[in-house]
Amino acid sequence: MTRELEATCRRCGEKHRLAHCSTINAATDPDLKQQVLDGSLFVWECPHCGERNLDAEPLLYIDPEARLLAVLSAEEIGLAVPQDGPYAGFAVRRAATPGALIELVKAFDAGLDDAALDLCKQVTRMELGKDALELRFFRLNGPDNEIIFTYPQDGEMKMIAVGFNVYEDCRRILSKH
Ligand SMILES: [Zn+2]
Known part of the structure; x- marks a missing residue:
């Protein structure tokens, strides 16, 4: 339409x-x-x-x-x-x-829960020590389903891989509430 x-x-x-x-x-x-x-x-x-x-x-x-x-x-x-x-x-x-x-x-x-993904981003930002970093989910990668986030830096798009276990931990934390 x-x-x-x-x-x-x-x-x-x-x-x-x-x-x-x-x-x-x-x-x-x-x-x-x-x-x-x-x-x-x-x-x-x-x-x-x-x-x-x-x-x-x-x-x-x-x-x-x-x-x-x-x-x-x-x-x-x-x-x-x-x-x-x-x-x-x-x-x-x-x-x-x-x-x-x-x-x-x-x-x-990708069948991911967006709230868990958001928490996963927060964790990643904290680990990187960059609170304001704009992370975006890009795709799952490899046999272990690594989570690939992109973020802008110096006019380029960079990528960072986060273990699927981090995402699973986030999902577990959220399901307890
Ligand atoms: Zn014009």
Whole structure:
């Protein structure tokens, strides 16, 4: 499902009408899911100057297989899904940025619990002594399912591997509450 919106190029200031994808169902639109994962869905190129702009307008992402219903919205919104409808049992999440949405989709595809993953990030930040480091789940790696996080440093994307046991510990801690 798409809607037209008027976007302004951040470099030249020209206005451009663009088809914004407002609802994605990963089961029926696997191509769009791929565009979410590689980030291309959120980028539009200005026809006047070629600048690549970000489209972070709200969108609804539904993945029946991963049982995820996610809303991309920079603003806090109330999310209530009737528990007797077609989305009963789905995890309902808000992502504030396209980067956060991409991460959510990757985490659910990998069958990971996002709350445990968040705690795992906190632990990793503490161990690195970098409280403000912006870690993003990237993928699982190797036979031991190492957790690969990415983070920006000196204009580059770096990666760090964390043992799956750290994630499991985090999940155990959270399940006790
Ligand atoms: Zn432009």
